[in-house]
Amino acid sequence: MESTGTVSAESIITRQESVQPVSLAERVQTIDIIRGVALLGILLMNIPFFGRAFYLESEPLLHPGSTDYNVFVFIAILFEGKMRALFSMLFGAGILIFIGRKEETAGSSSADFYYRRLLWMVLFGVIHEYVLMWVGDILFDYAISGLFLYPFRKLKPRQLLLCALVCIVIGGIKAERRNVQFREKREKYVQVIALEKAHKKLTDAQKKDKETWEKTVKDFRPDPKAVAELNQNMRSGYGTVFKTLEPENIRFHSTYLYLGIWDMVGMMFLGMALFKWGFFSNKLPTRTYWLTLLVGYGIGIPISFVGVYLLQQLVTNPTLFADTYWISPAVGYDVQRALVGIGHASLLLLLYRSGAVTWLMRALSNIGQMAFSNYVLQTLCCTLFFNGYGLGYFGKLAYHQLYYVVGAVWVINLLFNAIWLQFFRFGPLEWAWRSLTYWQPQPMRKLSA
Template sequence: MSIGTGERIATLDIVRGVAVMGILAMNIVAFADVPAAYFNPLAQTVAVRTGDLFAYAGNFLLFDGKMRGLFSFLFGASLLLMSETMALGRVRRRLFWLLLFGAAHFFLIWWGDILVTYAAIGFLALAFRNASPRALVVTAVVLILVQCAIFAGMTLYSLDLQGPVFAGTATPEQLKSWEELTRDTIMPSTARRAEAIALYQGPWTALVHHQVTEKAMFPVVGTFAFGWETLAYMLLGMAALKTGLLTGAWDNRRLLTWALVCLAVALPVYLVALRFLFRSEWAASAVFMWAFAAAAPVRPIMVTAFACLIILATRRGGPLVERIAAAGRAAFSNYLGTSIVMTGIFYGWGLGLYASLGRMELLLVVIAAWAVMLLWSKPWLERFRYGPLEWAWRSLTNWRVEPLRR
């Protein structure tokens, strides 16, 4: 089917703007502290306070996985829209350049890049552009079940190791496997934490060397491990565009009904998961079971609820909504720009605040970054056609310097 323009663009930009802002709330801990602190609040380097636990709980319910899912949702919808308005070869060139941007982001700026995965999975998603909404949803469900099976396998593996490790009967091989499994997801050893702090508070050249020599395969492994879910979200985004959710075609009653039903299904699962995580004090098996395996099947339902609520809440427009839409139009610049600013704040080549702030203080950093996104995006786009990196991406895709000024 052919998709109209007009309100579609505004709706997509608004939801994308919320997503790119929300992704920072999700990623801020990964910028600022050891990787395990993202999944386990007790793993943060500074002393854990009650406020940090509340911040973790809010992040788990509102942002963790949902903003990434929403961003993937929008990416799939944008792919479908591009495939209807430009030649398929040009769409593939855009994905190729996105892959290169992502690789540069990963090796030169930050280890948490998602662009490589998006580009690689995007090539696969294009094959589904002519599928019906029903076929897209069914395929997405199958992919999510595969992702759940992978997470369930991780849970069983952690249980298999956890018993002998805690009983003191683990073999050297089991201890090594346990350390490799938990150092970046549950709790790093003292030595591992010291190594991470020294690395990220050290010179930029050491970081690049580490990425090239120690983590070069990380994007590939991550794509194979988590790409099933990413492709599912992209297909659901295509379905959402084709059914009118992301074009602004749904009326308020339909949006509210879907949001309430989806929340009624997904939110209780997240609340139960949160309870078990707190009770277990983020034991490995609990994290893999509740934060990964149990959350995976309900996360797309939560993403759908959020999309409906965002569209419903912003439908009347206004100055703030206009600024959010502008942040969405410049989402590529905001995403990569955020990585540069955040690593500049926390890494040794900048202010060197790595491993020195708790989750409560990090919320203030997030709010300040949101303010910057909202302040710069709109005036920039009033003077220029595209965000700076959107312009570079478009120029490279078309292999000519595109006009930038209005």
């Protein structure tokens, strides 16, 4: 019995020693290209939260015809949510790539590497949010979501697609519940006003219903005092910024993870299905990519346009919206995100096949290969530019001017990748993550020719 146990232990050790990260030669370039675009695109949505008060999220919609308004609508229709959806799909595809190779070499211990990898990602997410001060961190949420996906790795593409649809439906139901609650507040308020006009005495509950709706309407308009206070705090030292963002961090990872996990897991399931079909790895016929491009844009963009229109009506006049419209701005949200995201990916794959812009494809591939490091680099650039322990530009730029900063950060990303990958195999954070996952330092420098 002892010798059998010894042989088993030795075989496990041998298997684990043979497990190595994906080499440069094994990387799927098209996946890196799409991941690079998704990573750069995510900053388009993140930049308003880096540089302005959270209360001003939809404020550009209050100024139709302005530059801020036009930029907001353009970003919202073509990119908002779509880049994150695409990034989530690629995360799902990456799960299958990681697990598939580990099961070939490590067998049953592939689960050890998988969960170790995600648990380290949880820690990276906490550091990213609470130390580097990015309240919109997705590393933590992706890691938690990914913990549930290992048992689904061997499902067929259609089964994974069904899982994605179930998640999207559940997420849609949750969104509609919030819309129903919004309308219920309005209905209760109308009933209270009718009682007041009839000179009826209001109960405490009815008074509260009235106050609740009035506060709901008021919250759609940014409070100048609250904005000024947040601006001052964010332009202060590190300690003040930490205290200011801490409750937002807690709220984000308690409410968003609860509400948004169906969004993330659903898109990851969809990405797993698309990867098994060969979509991301450029294995499908050209006509298929043209079809997914046309369907993705042809259906997804109009739905996105309707959502932005409804959001503008809601923000401009929440009372009129509640009395007039019976669908929420979130109608079809995850569907249009997925469709437009797939449309973007199809366009990139068609460009890649054409060979028209090889230099751009190479640059985007570098970004995708170092997505983790680039994601955190974006945070460092933005927090040091906007927060008080850096240059202190928080709240000083108009909405459209924030995108000048996006362009500058993209240039930094591109230059950093081009230089770094001349000498090293992985990005610095990719190297740290891999070394921790395999519990041994990975070779970092490229061998000279």
